[in-house]
Amino acid sequence: MSLTTDRPDFPPLLDxxxxxxxxxxxxxxxxxxxADPGLVLFDPAAADMAVAxxxxPEVPLSxxxxxxxxxxxxxxxxxxSIGPSELPVHLQWDGAIRINGARxxxxxxxxxxxxxxxVPDWMVMGVELRVVPEGDGGDNPDETALHAEGCGDLGPLDLTEMWARHALAWIHRWEEGGTGELHRDWSALAHGLGAPTEIGGGPGTFLGLDEELKMLKTTGAGTQMIPLTAMLEIR
Incomplete structure (x- = not known):
């Protein structure tokens, strides 16, 4: 069953x-x-998902x-909520999203x-996802697309709507309860835990997150705590 509509249906707090x-x-x-906060932008004609x-913010950037x-x-x-229940989705600390192990x-x-x-004057958060494979999809085994993973009935607008709803819900949970739930649920989906990584600069081993979701990384010089601000894009 296709879920796609011509326009996503956003909750009342979002425009x-x-x-x-x-x-x-x-x-x-x-x-x-x-522009007012709560504005969600999307391209209804795009083959891939891109939403912002x-x-x-009312708290410091950190x-x-x-x-x-x-x-x-x-x-x-x-x-x-709308995809195959058995499809594994994992998350990298730098923001990368992996499906079936591939980016x-x-x-x-x-x-x-x-x-x-x-406190920053504004903040934009978004997600980009490849939906339609390029070529035969086999050129790079570390990259994939949603439709190559058995999700051909899902389109970009399906995911745009559901992402906005879940993002809004998580923002409310974070505002009310802090980082505890976010830390727990994100850590359960972490990609590369205990494995070598160069995220954050230089080689090391990804140990997990501290209570503020900083990356804990062991190197030859000891354990580093890398703040999430290092992964933000400055404009």
């Missing part, structure tokens, strides 16, 4: 706007121009940076230049 082109770049321009949500794992976790929840997309968070202990 959807269709754009032609990259929703993330459109969201950054809108945020810089003073404008936020107005805390608001949890929107990166939150955005990725919301995508996994969206897939769990399929990424979560992103963009902010203006802001000190870690200052």
């Amino acid at each position: 959807g706007r269709a754009v032609a082109g990259d929703p993330v770049e459109a969201a950054v321009r809108a945020a810089q121009g003073g 949500m404008i936020l107005a 805390r608001a940076a949890v929107m990166l794992p939150l955005a990725a976790l919301a995508f996994q929840n969206a897939m769990g 399929c997309g990424r979560a992103r968070v963009l902010v203006p230049e802001t000190a870690r202990d200052a």
